[in-house]
Amino acid sequence: MDLPSITSLSQIAKLADRLPEADQKAAIAARERQNSLTKPPGSLGRLEEIAEFMAAWRGTPRPRIDRAQALVFAGNHGICAQGVNPYPQEVTAQMVANFRSGGAAINQLCEINGADLSVIALELDRPTRDFTEAPAMDESECLDALWQGASSVDASADILILGEMGIGNSTVAAALAAACFGGPVAEWVGPGTGSDKAGIARKIAVIEKGLRLHADCLGKGAAVLAALGGREQAAICGAVLAARAARIPVILDGFICTAAAAVLYAADKRLLDHCLVGHVSSEPGHRKLLAAIHKRPILQFDMRLGEGSGAALALGIVRSALACHNGMATFAEAGVAEA
Numbered sequence: 001m002d003l004p005s006i007t008s009l010s011q012i013a014k015l016a017d018r019l020p021e022a023d024q025k026a027a028i029a030a031r032e033r034q035n036s037l038t039k040p041p042g043s044l045g046r047l048e049e050i051a052e053f054m055a056a057w058r059g060t061p062r063p064r065i066d067r068a069q070a071l072v073f074a075g076n077h078g079i080c081a082q083g084v085n086p087y088p089q090e091v092t093a094q095m096v097a098n099f100r101s102g103g104a105a106i107n108q109l110c111e112i113n114g115a116d117l118s119v120i121a122l123e124l125d126r127p128t129r130d131f132t133e134a135p136a137m138d139e140s141e142c143l144d145a146l147w148q149g150a151s152s153v154d155a156s157a158d159i160l161i162l163g164e165m166g167i168g169n170s171t172v173a174a175a176l177a178a179a180c181f182g183g184p185v186a187e188w189v190g191p192g193t194g195s196d197k198a199g200i201a202r203k204i205a206v207i208e209k210g211l212r213l214h215a216d217c218l219g220k221g222a223a224v225l226a227a228l229g230g231r232e233q234a235a236i237c238g239a240v241l242a243a244r245a246a247r248i249p250v251i252l253d254g255f256i257c258t259a260a261a262a263v264l265y266a267a268d269k270r271l272l273d274h275c276l277v278g279h280v281s282s283e284p285g286h287r288k289l290l291a292a293i294h295k296r297p298i299l300q301f302d303m304r305l306g307e308g309s310g311a312a313l314a315l316g317i318v319r320s321a322l323a324c325h326n327g328m329a330t331f332a333e334a335g336v337a338e339a
Contacts, residue, residue: 003150003245009139009222012241016270019244022056029061030054036330046298050276050318051325057249057274058158062326065319068115069154070161071239072099072106072308075145075231076127077168078136082206084171086194089127092167096121099165105305106163109312114319115161120152122231131175131210135227142226142234149235150242160243161278161315163253163308164232164260167193172230173259174285175207179217179224180266181292188285190255190304221267233260240264244274251311251318254281254304258289265293276318279303279310 004018030052035041042048054063074096076089098104099119110117122145128136137145153160166172170192177188185207189200211218214227225234233256240261243250252258252275264271272293279299280286290297298314331338 001245003242006143006146009142009226012222012264013267015241016268020247022273023059024056026059026061027052027056030325033061034325036332037328038331038334038336039328044324047321047324050321053276054249054318054322057247059247063158063322064326065114065158065322067154067157068113068159068161068315069157070106070110070115070117070163070308070312071152072117072119072163072165073122073149073232073235074119074124074165075122075169076124076166077172077230078127078130079132079171079206080127080168081130082132082202084195084199084203084206085168086199087167089167092165093121093124095165096124099307104307105309106307106312109309113312113315115312115315118152120148120235122148122235128230131228132206132213135214136229137226137231137234139226142229145231145234146238149238152235153239153242153246153248155246157248159315159318160239160248160250161308161311162236162239162250162257163311164236164256164306166230166232169230169232169256170283171203171206172228172233173256174203175210175228176224176233176259176263177285177289178207179211179214179228180219180262181289183288185211187288190283190285192283219266222263224266225263229260229263233263236260237264240275241271244271248274250275251278251314252276253278253308253311254306255283255286255289256306257308257311258286258293262289262293269293276314278312278314281310
């Protein structure tokens, strides 16, 4: 199905009742196949769980990945006016050029793990507003970015990898997480691209100021996206929703990507049921965020690069899970006696 029209952020909370759910019959059939393969039941651990997950969302007992799509969204942020970023905003556009010329980590990881990468730059010459002074985006700007993300999803893909790039967006991510799930701001804030102790303290103070200004949005799901988010965060939300409409499983990347998608969880926790998390970032807020949205990461490699790098690496694990699921012989096929 196509993603239902979204003309206001308040409609996002109602989408879960209209979007596809997991196919439990396909999941059960996948589990039955797992239990018939030439191995002790459960001996492949999470590989078996991932195969069942893919079966449920692709709606077939023997899912395949013929096309993996990777999307990296890039945006710039007005909050950088507060000195929260150790690198200048020009780096966002420079890294987009690097992605497009094939020179970044995400290019190598997509190539080796078989994903088609697209990089979408979202008005880099027009940063969002400083959220300590005004909403980062008005509703129409936020919805426009959301739909750009949604329209970037290829409905023929079998799995979607999501990543981001944007100087200052670790501050945005921490602000979104704090707005959605509460708790001391300091517990959500980390070094990002390399902030020192003073830089981290500055990020905490800036986020606290923004939360006070936008207190009426706190705990209201998608409303925080316009108040505190960036265009790449809105685009990630749109891509997650479009993938759900097309029954495409999603692999989220690290803290920033997960924080963007967590806005959907705050609106209705069912909206992330089709999402895996590729890895747990070494950015300190990520573990807390994963606990809040009840997601278990596939990998723990102490990465914090962003770009979708952890999600692309995890794609190799998902491919391995399906290779075992589809390629192994059953006990009957192999002529092996069952216990």
